[in-house]
Amino acid sequence: MCTAAKEGYHCTIAFVIQMNGIHRVFPNEAKQPEFKEALVQAAKAGVQIVCYSCHVEAESIKITAVTRCM
Secondary structure (H helix, E strand, O other), X not given: OHHHHHOOOXXXXXXXXOOOOOOOOOOOOOOOXXXXXXXXXXXXXXXXXXXXXXXXXXXXXXXXXXXXXX
């Protein structure tokens, strides 16, 4: 994905948060430092990293906000 972004393609990593009350997402650096580093490198390469916050009910999930994570 980093290579594609550097070549001019629009690239996005999206986190869909399927629970109420969560508005920000951070990688767990203590447990997965490689994942955090990969996200940092992707962001530096131009990959857009977004979080979709959702309102969840028994019969539905509705996206309520989209925010940039990094």
